Amino acid sequence: MRPALALAVCTVLLQAAAPSAAGAAAARPRVVLAVSPARLAVAVPGSRTIKLRNDGAERVVVDVSRRTLDGQAAARTWLRVVPAHVLLRSGEGAILTLRVRSPRRAEPGDHQVLVQLTTRPVRGGRVNVQVRLGVRIRMIVPGRIVRRLTLGGLRVHRQRNARIIVVPVANHGNVTVQLLSGVTASLIRHGHQFARLSPVVRRPLRPGARAVLTLRYGGRTRGLVTAVVRIQLGAGVRVVERRYRIRL
Amino acid sequence: MSRALLLALLAALLLFPTAAGASASNVVVSQVYGGGGNSGATFRNDYVELFNAGSAVVDLSGWTVQYATAAGTTWQPTALSGTIGPGRYYLVQLASNADVGAPLPPADATGTSNLGGTSGKIALVRGATALTCGASAGSCSADPLVEDLVGYGSASDFEGAGSAAGLSNTTAALRANEGCTDTGDNMTDFTAGTPAPRNSASPVSSCGGSSSPGPTGTVSVALDVASVLSVSLDRPALSFGTFTFGDRPAPLPERVTVSSNNAAGYSLVVARTAFAPTDLPLALSATAPAGGVLGGALTGGALVPIPISPAAGLSVGTKAAPSAAGGDVWATNVGFSSALPLVATGHYAATVTFTAVAR
Numbered sequence: 001m002r003p004a005l006a007l008a009v010c011t012v013l014l015q016a017a018a019p020s021a022a023g024a025a026a027a028r029p030r031v032v033l034a035v036s037p038a039r040l041a042v043a044v045p046g047s048r049t050i051k052l053r054n055d056g057a058e059r060v061v062v063d064v065s066r067r068t069l070d071g072q073a074a075a076r077t078w079l080r081v082v083p084a085h086v087l088l089r090s091g092e093g094a095i096l097t098l099r100v101r102s103p104r105r106a107e108p109g110d111h112q113v114l115v116q117l118t119t120r121p122v123r124g125g126r127v128n129v130q131v132r133l134g135v136r137i138r139m140i141v142p143g144r145i146v147r148r149l150t151l152g153g154l155r156v157h158r159q160r161n162a163r164i165i166v167v168p169v170a171n172h173g174n175v176t177v178q179l180l181s182g183v184t185a186s187l188i189r190h191g192h193q194f195a196r197l198s199p200v201v202r203r204p205l206r207p208g209a210r211a212v213l214t215l216r217y218g219g220r221t222r223g224l225v226t227a228v229v230r231i232q233l234g235a236g237v238r239v240v241e242r243r244y245r246i247r248l
Numbered sequence: 249m250s251r252a253l254l255l256a257l258l259a260a261l262l263l264f265p266t267a268a269g270a271s272a273s274n275v276v277v278s279q280v281y282g283g284g285g286n287s288g289a290t291f292r293n294d295y296v297e298l299f300n301a302g303s304a305v306v307d308l309s310g311w312t313v314q315y316a317t318a319a320g321t322t323w324q325p326t327a328l329s330g331t332i333g334p335g336r337y338y339l340v341q342l343a344s345n346a347d348v349g350a351p352l353p354p355a356d357a358t359g360t361s362n363l364g365g366t367s368g369k370i371a372l373v374r375g376a377t378a379l380t381c382g383a384s385a386g387s388c389s390a391d392p393l394v395e396d397l398v399g400y401g402s403a404s405d406f407e408g409a410g411s412a413a414g415l416s417n418t419t420a421a422l423r424a425n426e427g428c429t430d431t432g433d434n435m436t437d438f439t440a441g442t443p444a445p446r447n448s449a450s451p452v453s454s455c456g457g458s459s460s461p462g463p464t465g466t467v468s469v470a471l472d473v474a475s476v477l478s479v480s481l482d483r484p485a486l487s488f489g490t491f492t493f494g495d496r497p498a499p500l501p502e503r504v505t506v507s508s509n510n511a512a513g514y515s516l517v518v519a520r521t522a523f524a525p526t527d528l529p530l531a532l533s534a535t536a537p538a539g540g541v542l543g544g545a546l547t548g549g550a551l552v553p554i555p556i557s558p559a560a561g562l563s564v565g566t567k568a569a570p571s572a573a574g575g576d577v578w579a580t581n582v583g584f585s586s587a588l589p590l591v592a593t594g595h596y597a598a599t600v601t602f603t604a605v606a607r
Binding site: 041058 | 375377380390391392393474475476477478479480481482483484485486487488500502504505507508510514530582597598599600601602603604605606
């Protein structure tokens with residue numbers, strides 16, 4: 001057989017074999033990442049494991065990261081996941097260990113952290129696509145939850161066309177509270193409520209912290225009125241209320 | 249059964265077995281009665297009966313029996329004390345509505361929870377802190393401190409495939425086989441029957457089984473299926489080719505398949521990195537699978553710009569139920585929301601990230 005003819009035969013054979021291999025690879029997606037469980041709870045201190053599996057046709061490197069879900073950034077640091085990176089060939093699995101240490105001065109109750117498992121992108125395209133799985137971790141810090149807020153003395157600052165009502169609030173409990181939409185102030189005169197004010201409170205109030213609620217009244221009523229400030233922290237939690245006699 | 253469903257079941261059974269059964273200590277809730285003192289009630293008080301199906305004495309100090317309404321997540325703990333021996337029962341007497349019905353046998357612990365007569369949730373907890381779970385099925389079982397959970401009637405949370413049957417003023421939830429049966433499924437482990445409370449002085453009940461008269465035997469097989477979440481792509485890289493200023497490359501399809509057995513469903517979000525040295529208006533359109541709800545911005549079918557991390561991602565959609573057996577396919581198209589701006593020549597690349605999170 002002449003060399004040119006032999007080369008041509010080899011080429012035909014390889015091309016004939018290629019479609020079957022390609023067909024097998026095409027039978028499953030190229031990138032498939034699975035995790036179990038998809039959410040879990042762990043008592044602090046404690047540890048749990050999660051299982052990770054690459055069911056795709058290509059090998060992947062998975063990076064582990066953490067993100068807080070309830071705004072308490074410190075909770076993320078209590079949780080350690082090992083290993084932080086893992087290489088998984090097609091069909092391979094791995095076990096990740098989650099360890100939660102006992103944090104000092106941690107607030108009792110639940111703290112939510114999202115463990116993110118992200119495949120590294122496959123380079124080569126204009127747009128590379130990667131997948132990420134989020135595992136919700138609920139870390140349970142033992143202890144009795146105490147929610148106690150106190151409202152301080154109210155002051156009225158007079159502006160030309162408005163009255164600015166200032167009320168200090170202190171958190172004497174042992175958990176951070178989100179005031180947000182739970183604070184209202186009603187202005188009452190002769191038994192009739194003529195204004196309902198809601199302060200803008202953006203930041204959470206940590207245990208032992210104080211804040212000032214600022215309410216702006218732009219109405220025309222002047223003179224002696226009753227102001228009722230209420231804080232409702234959620235269903236089942238005692239409402240904090242204080243009445244003031246003020247002059248607008 | 250389809251091949252895909254078989255594979256999914258095998259994956260769940262073989263690849264992700266769970267670590268533990270329903271009760272680590274073998275102490276379980278064996279009876280629940282919520283009709284105490286109601287009209288026509290058999291007994292004057294509500295009660296919860298515990299049973300130690302194991303072979304060791306268990307110290308109940310610091311443990312609580314907790315109650316929540318059928319749909320509620322606010323739990324009322326009742327403290328326990330003392331021990332419960334192997335094969336022994338433990339009676340927790342709870343509230344009474346009126347002086348109607350027979351008094352209970354002497355209780356081993358008492359509380360004031362007023363159980364729902366027809367529906368509710370009871371948890372045996374290795375701790376005193378009130379639970380906050382129970383909004384959805386499986387949420388309390390995920391708590392490692394929950395030793396046993398019984399949802400009855402229209403309870404929102406329970407062990408296994410369903411809650412125990414609804415009760416009445418003359419029926420209690422009775423765990424089968426004198427309290428020995430614990431397959432982790434309230435629906436099959438309990439039946440509604442005549443209440444018969446037992447306390448620590450009641451006769452011992454052995455779960456060892458009696459000797460068989462012939463060469464036959466039965467094996468109880470039980471397993472828990474853990475939650476699984478997976479996401480797959482059919483194209484890990486998209487190449488749009490070469491374009492110039494004013495062109496608008498045609499969108500490229502990307503099928504994102506999400507598999508989840510979580511009863512509460514999942515969410516799917518997309519974000520990206522910026523193109524360097526100059527960003528380009530990368531965007532995405534999508535269609536939802538059956539039962540899925542498309543993200544608000546995508547409902548019109550138009551290409552919506554993909555946010556650049558760390559900004560909050562674009563919600564592709566959510567589903568409030570487990571995925572289809574073969575996974576839910578979110579058919580997306582990745583393209584550009586406007587014509588390409590005038591930028592320097594070169595190779596522009598970015599990374600798009602699809603994130604799935606169980607709800």
